[in-house]
Amino acid sequence: MVHAVLRFPAGCGVCAWKVRNAPEETHATEGMSGTGGETRTGVLAWAMWFLLAACPSALLLATTNLLCQEVTTVPLLWVLPLALYLLSFILCFDNPRWYRRAIFQPLFAVTLFLTCAV
Secondary structure: OHHHHHHHHHHHHHHHHHHHHOOOOOOHHHHOOOOOOOOOOOHHHHHHHHHHHHHHHHHHHHHHHHHHHHHOOOOOOOHHHHHHHHHHHHHHHOOOOOOOHHHHHHHHHHHHHHHHHO
16 A cells, blocks of 8 residues: 555656656747747636636536435435536547537527526
């Protein structure tokens, strides 16, 4: 047990040491533009990324909470919404053919409107 506990921090330390001693790599975009290829991300973009990442997690928690309060309190009932949540990630990020923005953006808008109306 002690060996398994010590292996992870030792592995992290070795990885950190190797990265610290590694030379810096140049980005492929540096040769394409004269400004070095770097763009700064604004605070509004960071906030939007944070809020968009928090929305699915909040919806998963709300769904699980509603199931446990209104339906029944069964141990491990939270596994069903979590499985659907993870399946949606598989469908969206597995292959570009599964997720077509032209279909899902209008569908999201309609669903959002119906959710707010209810």
